[in-house]
Amino acid sequence: MSLRIVVTVKYVPDATGDRHFADDLTVDRDDVDGLLSELDEYAVEQALRISENSDDAVEITVLTVGPEDAKDALRKALSMGADKAIHVEDDDIHGTDAIGTSLILAKTVEKAGYDLVISGMASTDGTMGVVPALLAERLGVPQVTLLSEVSVEDGTVKGRRDGDAASENLEASLPAVVSVTDQSGEARYPSFKGIMAAKKKPVESWDLSDLDLEAEEVGLEGAYTTVDNAAERPARTAGTIVKDEGEGGKQLAEFLAGQKFI
Amino acid sequence: MAEVLVYVDHVDGSVRKPTLELLTLARRIGEPVAVALGNGAADTAATLAEHGAVKVLTHEAAEYADYLVVPKVDALQAAHEAVSPAAVLVPSSAEGKEIAARLALRLGSGIITDAVDLEAGDEGPVATQSVFAASFTTKSRVSKGTPVITVKPNSAAVEPAPAAGAVEALNVTFSDTATGTKVTGRTQRESTGRPDLTEAAIVVSGGRGVNGAENFAIIEALADSLGAAVGASRAAVDAGWYPHSNQVGQTGKSVSPQLYIASGISGAIQHRAGMQTSKTIVAINKDAEAPIFDLVDYGIVGDLFDVVPALTEEIRTRKG
Numbered sequence: 001m002s003l004r005i006v007v008t009v010k011y012v013p014d015a016t017g018d019r020h021f022a023d024d025l026t027v028d029r030d031d032v033d034g035l036l037s038e039l040d041e042y043a044v045e046q047a048l049r050i051s052e053n054s055d056d057a058v059e060i061t062v063l064t065v066g067p068e069d070a071k072d073a074l075r076k077a078l079s080m081g082a083d084k085a086i087h088v089e090d091d092d093i094h095g096t097d098a099i100g101t102s103l104i105l106a107k108t109v110e111k112a113g114y115d116l117v118i119s120g121m122a123s124t125d126g127t128m129g130v131v132p133a134l135l136a137e138r139l140g141v142p143q144v145t146l147l148s149e150v151s152v153e154d155g156t157v158k159g160r161r162d163g164d165a166a167s168e169n170l171e172a173s174l175p176a177v178v179s180v181t182d183q184s185g186e187a188r189y190p191s192f193k194g195i196m197a198a199k200k201k202p203v204e205s206w207d208l209s210d211l212d213l214e215a216e217e218v219g220l221e222g223a224y225t226t227v228d229n230a231a232e233r234p235a236r237t238a239g240t241i242v243k244d245e246g247e248g249g250k251q252l253a254e255f256l257a258g259q260k261f262i
Numbered sequence: 263m264a265e266v267l268v269y270v271d272h273v274d275g276s277v278r279k280p281t282l283e284l285l286t287l288a289r290r291i292g293e294p295v296a297v298a299l300g301n302g303a304a305d306t307a308a309t310l311a312e313h314g315a316v317k318v319l320t321h322e323a324a325e326y327a328d329y330l331v332v333p334k335v336d337a338l339q340a341a342h343e344a345v346s347p348a349a350v351l352v353p354s355s356a357e358g359k360e361i362a363a364r365l366a367l368r369l370g371s372g373i374i375t376d377a378v379d380l381e382a383g384d385e386g387p388v389a390t391q392s393v394f395a396a397s398f399t400t401k402s403r404v405s406k407g408t409p410v411i412t413v414k415p416n417s418a419a420v421e422p423a424p425a426a427g428a429v430e431a432l433n434v435t436f437s438d439t440a441t442g443t444k445v446t447g448r449t450q451r452e453s454t455g456r457p458d459l460t461e462a463a464i465v466v467s468g469g470r471g472v473n474g475a476e477n478f479a480i481i482e483a484l485a486d487s488l489g490a491a492v493g494a495s496r497a498a499v500d501a502g503w504y505p506h507s508n509q510v511g512q513t514g515k516s517v518s519p520q521l522y523i524a525s526g527i528s529g530a531i532q533h534r535a536g537m538q539t540s541k542t543i544v545a546i547n548k549d550a551e552a553p554i555f556d557l558v559d560y561g562i563v564g565d566l567f568d569v570v571p572a573l574t575e576e577i578r579t580r581k582g
Contacts, residue, residue, distance in 0.1 A: 012568075015394075015395065015512070015531050015532070015535070016531050019394040019397070019398075021398065025400075032356070036515075041512065073309075097372065098363070098373065099366065099367060099372060099373065102367070121513075124333065124512060124573070127376070127512070128306045128359065128375045128376070129356065129359055129360075129365075129375075130359050130360065130362070130363035130373065132373060132456060133331065133359075133360035133363045133364050134363050134364065134367055136364075137363075137364040137367050137368070137439075138367065138530075140438075140439055141439075141442070141444030142330075142439070142443040143330065143332075143360070143442075143443060144330070144443050145330075145331075145354055145360065145475075148506075153424055158446075158536050161330075162507060163356065163357065163506070164355065164356075164451075164458065164460070164508065165273065165450065165451055166448050166449060166450045166451055167448070167449045167451070168330075168445050168447070168448050169445070169446045169448070170330060170443055170444065170445060170449035171443070171444045171446050172443045172444065172447065173442075174444075176442075180569075181513070182513040183506050208288075221340070223372070223405070223406060224366075224371060224372025224373070224405060224406040224407065224446050225372040225373070225374055225402055225403070225404050225405060226402060226403055226404075226405045227402045228388070228401050228402065229400060229401040229405065230344055230393075230398050230399070230400045230401075231398065231399050232397065232398055233392075233396060233397055233398060233399055233401075236556070236557055236558075236559075239555075239558040239559040239560055240559070240560050241544075241550075241555055241558065241560075241561040241562075241563065242560075242562055242563070243550075243563045244562050244563060244565065244568060244569055245563075246563025246568075248546075248562040248564045248568065248569040248572065248573075249568070249569045249570070249571070249572020249573040249574075249575070250572065250576050250578055251562070252544065252546070252560065252562055252569065252573050253573055253576035253577055253580065254575075255544070256521070256544075256577070257580060259521070259542055261464065261488065261520070261521050261542075262488075262577055262581065
């Protein structure tokens with residue numbers, strides 16, 4: 001028995017940078033540094049833990065869809081300990097929405113072969129959190145999503161999903177699509193040895209033709225949604241800021257009363 | 263007038279507030295037809311009718327509670343076939359977004375998540391979204407298929423508008439994948455008696471400055487004086503001072519209340535991403551340079567251990 005895990009990761013603009021839209025209303029990637037989406041580090045971490053706890057051979061492939069620079073995200077995941085990487089890159093992918101992204105990912109994991117796909121709960125740029133569910137729907141396999149705990153044993157994935165009203169214990173047979181939250185366990189830092197080893201690990205590059213996809217199925221042209229307008233939110237008008245000289249609590253109550261909150 | 267499907271979020275027949283907000287927004291686009299599933303589905307009808315549902319499609323089956331997400335997608339798909347609506351609206355909870363996404367894929371439709379406003383447009387509903395930690399506002403629409411849109415709580419004021427609310431049983435055939443993910447156990451979260459974080463009109467949050475789990479009592483006391491929900495920053499949650507279910511921010515809950523009071527929170531981008539659309543923002547922090555002060559309508563530079571109890575006391579006095 002062996003277990004093939006594919007971890008989907010995203011290369012995103014740094015949230016602490018000055019994020020903008022480009023003229024075509026897609027995310028401007030030129031003006032701000034990119035990095036591996038923080039929430040995807042938890043997915044890589046869980047794949048590594050599953051591997052460490054398994055008696056069977058486990059192969060971890062990290063997969064990303066994105067421009068040339070997105071290789072940085074793959075290198076980070078490889079330096080954490082993943083075995084190999086797939087980079088799907090094609091000029092026609094620019095502007096692809098969530099529905100299209102799930103199509104590319106589904107075609108890629110089917111071609112690569114998988115028993116388990118692990119994703120972060122959402123990307124830190126689009127923050128939709130729908131790609132794992134879309135991917136499960138496309139692949140026709142169970143979705144076991146938003147897990148704060150995950151384990152794999154004897155062809156079954158189990159996990160705990162903490163919802164608003166209840167915590168649920170979930171169980172599904174492999175193959176399956178899993179997503180994990182930031183509560184699943186601290187992601188490890190790459191070691192120096194890991195960083196050196198990552199340089200020698202294989203990174204395959206696939207384009208749309210490798211996946212039997214046509215340009216018009218993805219990209220802005222293939223998108224199912226249209227952004228008509230993006231406006232920078234006007235800066236908040238400067239608020240009142242006072243130093244507490246002993247009356248701060250009362251002053252604040254006065255403000256809240258003036259706003260009809262009390 | 264075109265019909266609009268509204269997915270009903272309810273607990274044993276008790277309809278949650280975000281669904282009533284959806285009904286208000288749905289009326290801008292067409293005639294709301296509500297879909298209520300699972301235990302107590304039919305009990306939702308009176309409330310839904312009061313808020314504008316012309317029809318309530320119901321279906322009860324154990325599958326909705328015993329398996330994850332997919333049975334609900336099957337039901338919405340059946341409702342879509344029965345009604346041929348102009349749009350499908352779903353509350354923007356974690357589960358709501360997953361249901362909506364899978365439905366959109368099946369319908370060959372686009373999906374928009376986390377809308378904060380919705381209006382009718384020449385080419386279908388136009389959704390307003392707040393992106394990049396609320397630094398941008400976008401207007402988008404679904405350009406293929408039946409628009410599937412999830413809407414964040416607190417995006418509209420609930421307005422009653424009595425309608426027929428005729429209850430009809432929905433005919434649902436579950437798909438092969440419906441039973442793929444089994445729910446083997448469920449632990450209900452203990453009620454604190456406070457409003458739900460994402461639905462609350464007022465949220466009082468504590469961060470690193472609260473400096474200990476035991477000190478969250480003063481944050482809770484302020485919240486209770488205002489009838490508010492309690493939130494926490496990631497720093498406070500990671501330190502184990504407050505449960506993750508109360509975390510406000512990029513990796514926690516996104517809140518958009520009428521009033522947000524941040525105590526001992528510096529205002530890192532990750533936190534701002536979760537609260538920046540709050541209507542009125544108040545902060546209490548010792549550090550005058552804290553980035554949270556860039557966002558506030560009213561800020562107090564001071565020790566939260568002095569200001570918060572004094573504020574709570576003053577509110578109690580004023581409320582008598």
